[in-house]
Amino acid sequence: xxxxxxxxxxxxxxxxxxxxxxxxxxxxxRLLGVRFDRLGDELTGRMPFRDGLxxxxxxxxxxxxxxxxxxxxxxxxxxxxxxxxxxxxAGGDPAERALSGRFPPYPKTIDIxxxxxxxxxxxETFARATVQKAGRRVANLHVEAWQESRARPxxxxxxxxxxP
Amino acid sequence: xxxxxxxxxxxxxxxxxxxxxxxxxxREGTLITGLPFGREIGMRLHRAKDSVALLSVPYDAxxxxxxxTGVLHGGVITALLDTACGWAVMAAPATIESTATLDxxxxxxxxxxxxxxxxxxxxxxxxxxxxxxxRAVAYHADPADPVATAxxxxxxxxxxxxxxxx
Numbered sequence: 001x002x003x004x005x006x007x008x009x010x011x012x013x014x015x016x017x018x019x020x021x022x023x024x025x026x027x028x029x030r031l032l033g034v035r036f037d038r039l040g041d042e043l044t045g046r047m048p049f050r051d052g053l054x055x056x057x058x059x060x061x062x063x064x065x066x067x068x069x070x071x072x073x074x075x076x077x078x079x080x081x082x083x084x085x086x087x088x089x090a091g092g093d094p095a096e097r098a099l100s101g102r103f104p105p106y107p108k109t110i111d112i113x114x115x116x117x118x119x120x121x122x123x124e125t126f127a128r129a130t131v132q133k134a135g136r137r138v139a140n141l142h143v144e145a146w147q148e149s150r151a152r153p154x155x156x157x158x159x160x161x162x163x164p
Numbered sequence: 165x166x167x168x169x170x171x172x173x174x175x176x177x178x179x180x181x182x183x184x185x186x187x188x189x190x191r192e193g194t195l196i197t198g199l200p201f202g203r204e205i206g207m208r209l210h211r212a213k214d215s216v217a218l219l220s221v222p223y224d225a226x227x228x229x230x231x232x233t234g235v236l237h238g239g240v241i242t243a244l245l246d247t248a249c250g251w252a253v254m255a256a257p258a259t260i261e262s263t264a265t266l267d268x269x270x271x272x273x274x275x276x277x278x279x280x281x282x283x284x285x286x287x288x289x290x291x292x293x294x295x296x297x298x299r300a301v302a303y304h305a306d307p308a309d310p311v312a313t314a315x316x317x318x319x320x321x322x323x324x325x326x327x328x329x330x
Contacts, residue, residue, distance in 0.1 A: 025231055026229055026230075026231065026237065027225060027227065027228040027231065027237075028226070028227050028228060028229050028236075028237035028239060028240060030226070031204070031205075031227065032239075051200055052200050052201060052203075053200070053201055053204070054199070054200040054201060055199050055200070055201050055202075055247075056199075056262075057199075057200060063199060063200075063201035063202075063243065063246075063247075064243075064246050064250075064264070064265045064268075065201065065239070065242055065243025065244070065246045065247060066201055066243065068239065068242040068243065068246060069239025069240070069242055069243060070239075072237075072238050072242065073239060076229075076238075105232070106229075106230055106232075108272070108275070109238045109272050110271075110272060111269065111270060111272065112238075112242070112269070113267060113268070113269045113270075114242070114265075114268045114269075114270075115266070115267045116264065116265050116266060116267065116268075119264065
């Protein structure tokens with residue numbers, strides 16, 4: 001019998017592995033090649049470029065639907081990760097479940113608005129989500145995606161998400 | 165414009181099924197090979213004419229967003245609606261070289277049904293010199309029972325500066 005999980009007892013490496021497992025549990029995340037880095041409770045989405053993500057082969061530019069997807073994925077993963085962190089902090093049963101890969105149900109997108117500011121060049125794209133409000137039923141998030149410079153976002157998303 | 169009324173389908177909404185009125189070839193659609201990402205997710209073009217476009221994405225396990233339910237990821241719907249709107253803009257009665265999405269708002273009405281093809285019917289309902297306005301609905305069998313709806317603005321690159329548009 002293992003000792004019950006206590007708060008803060010989950011090593012950083014194990015958290016990293018859990019985050020990778022969470023991201024990879026969604027087939028569409030794997031299709032786009034989206035991964036996440038974490039710093040504290042903040043995630044940074046990373047989407048390396050590959051030819052299959054192109055929408056306009058002449059420029060070339062990343063498909064707007066890919067950029068939009070990446071923003072939505074980052075929002076959903078931030079919400080899912082926040083729940084998992086809460087479970088880890090709670091310790092005991094919820095922590096055990098999360099650590100064994102039985103993740104809480106995913107939030108559902110209610111509505112999103114995407115602003116496209118610059119075309120996505122053929123290079124790695126990054127995204128970070130800010131939870132504006134984490135309500136009991138609905139969460140409101142802002143997400144920004146950028147490439148060469150955080151100060152020059154290529155796209156932004158605002159959205160409401162239904163919490164499970 | 166204005167050629168998109170629903171003729172005799174018995175539904176009062178403006179999203180009458182294009183599949184019913186189109187031929188067998190349109191019903192089947194053709195794989196979009198010009199857009200690498202379109203090909204990547206198996207997106208098909210059924211019809212693009214008179215400011216209206218009909219596209220689809222057949223269900224595939226690689227497009228799933230919720231492994232528990234097998235429901236397609238919202239991002240797939242976003243990509244489909246965005247592409248359909250862009251195609252409707254290109255099918256507007258004007259000489260447009262290219263178009264890019266300025267913004268897109270998407271409302272998710274219900275989860276897509278696992279295993280089923282998602283269609284998107286888009287309409288470019290207003291065209292100015294430099295901007296097009298489009299809206300779209302994503303659905304399985306019945307446009308009146310939407311999975312999601314979208315509305316967006318698109319910037320236009322017109323072919324030739326002296327283009328006189330209607």
